[in-house]
Amino acid sequence: MEDHGHMMLGHIGLSREDLGDPDNMRKLHNLGEPQQDIGNILQQIMTITEESLDEAQARKHALNCHRMKPALFSVLCEIKERSALSLRGVQEEDGPDPQIMRLDNMLLAEGVTGLERGGDSAAAATVAVTAGVSPNDGSSLEHTEYREKLAHIRHMYHTELEKYEQACTEFTDHVMNLLREQSRTRPVSPKEIERMVGIIHRKFSSIQMQLKQSTCEAVMILRSRFLDARRKRRNFSKQAADVLNEYFYTHLANPYPSEEAKEELAKKCSITVSQVANWFGNKRIRYKKNVAKLHDEANLYTRMPAASVSSEASQANSPVTPKSGGCPAPCYTPDGS
DNA sequence: CAAAATGATTCTGC
DNA sequence: GCAGAATCATTTTG
Structure with a gap:
């Protein structure tokens, strides 16, 4: 409190001694002849915390009613405004986050x-x-x-x-x-x-x-x-599944329908093109994964002789070398050849 | 009700 | 952007 008060006074270039001098104060505030010494008032403010609660309360009231109070208050506000205390919070002036x-x-x-x-x-x-x-x-x-x-x-x-x-x-x-x-x-x-x-x-x-x-x-x-x-999710109709399977197994060598073919299939099955693409994606990988199981289905849709795929099917089912040593199962090659 | 089937999504590599 | 693979969430099946 003491230091703070001293600092504030120092801000306007005055020492307490200066304020303590009635002549200086008179000059500073251009007052006539103050009966009360402002230095005295400041002294009271500075020491108010040293008093007991009741004393301080009474002192506050007295100071509050003092006729110099508004002027002193505005001066102190101004000093505080200029001091570092009021500089905080100014930097946070951003717009909407x-x-x-x-x-x-x-x-x-x-x-x-x-x-x-x-x-x-x-x-x-x-x-x-x-x-x-x-x-x-x-x-x-x-x-x-x-x-x-x-x-x-x-x-x-x-x-x-x-x-x-x-x-x-x-x-x-x-x-x-x-x-x-x-x-x-x-x-x-x-x-x-x-x-x-x-x-x-x-x-x-x-x-x-x-x-x-x-x-x-x-x-x-x-x-x-x-x-x-x-x-x-709803399963496609049997009819749609038939159409898709038919295309898949009749193009088993290269089951990658063109954009036009996909559109046509989509129209035939009354599903979207991306659903056709999904279906073919799932079908290719699941066919490859389990050719043997789908063997009968393949025959159903292509009526091909069983011998032509059975050898591949047995290869696909064999647990050896799934990734190395050449393509195990499918009739088509991923590179489209 | 558990398992299988199935359509869709997500991730990765090219 | 596409294909393959893994996975998810639901439906169908036994």
């Missing part, structure tokens, strides 16, 4: 934030489904379930956010009141209060970011749980 922006955008895209589509989103979903294009598969049920879960996440997010915001304003109010209260006895400028509010808001927004982060994670998990195509 890119991380927060990213999370906000994602939450908006997933429908967690943004316009509320009613508390009964499940009902809205069923309406959308019944009005939808095809009333075929059971995906509508999954869809409503997804909407329900998403609505739940949204509800949680908003209640949590509300709690945080309430806590933030409460805490800010509390701190502001405290600082205003304190500003009656120690130099706390409005600017400083403003800065403190900024710091509090930053802290709370970093907490909010954690909420947003975990909400994003929850939505991602939900998405992977419901929107992952693997989870709503």
Whole structure:
């Protein structure tokens, strides 16, 4: 306290001795003839902590009512403003955090934030489904379930956010009141209060970011749980399987359909081109893995003489040298020759 | 209900 | 970007 006070006085180029001199003070503040010695006041402020609580309380009140108080207060605020104490917090003047922006955008895209589509989103979903294009598969049920879960996440997010915001304003109010209260006895400028509010808001927004982060994670998990195509897999129809198998076994020497061929197969089987590609990818590797098991199937679709593949099949089943020593099983060669 | 089959995804190497 | 391989998640089968 002593050193601090001394430092502050030193800032404006005065020693305590200078202040202690009534003539100097009079010159400095251009006052008429102060009955009270300002040096004396400062001395009282400096030693206030050495007094007992009651004494200090009384002293504070007395000083507070002193007619020089406003002037002295503003001077002290100014000194503090110039000192290193108030330099902190200035550097954190960045705009909207890119991380927060990213999370906000994602939450908006997933429908967690943004316009509320009613508390009964499940009902809205069923309406959308019944009005939808095809009333075929059971995906509508999954869809409503997804909407329900998403609505739940949204509800949680908003209640949590509300709690945080309430806590933030409460805490800010509390701190502001405290600082205003304190500003009656120690130099706390409005600017400083403003800065403190900024710091509090930053802290709370970093907490909010954690909420947003975990909400994003929850939505991602939900998405992977419901929107992952693997989870709503349907086997192709027998007819489609026949078409695909027929192509595969009649092109066994080179079972790599061109883009056009894939498109045609896709149309024939009423599936997508990528599904055709998936099918051929799976088929090639599984055929290769187990030629013997598929032997009968091959005959079924190509009506080829069994002798032509049986030797290869037995090779494929043999446990020796799966990778070295030449191609073990398939009729085709991966290089397309 | 466990195993097999199957469609889709992910990872790696080219 | 594609093919192969491994793997996942679901459906079908015995």
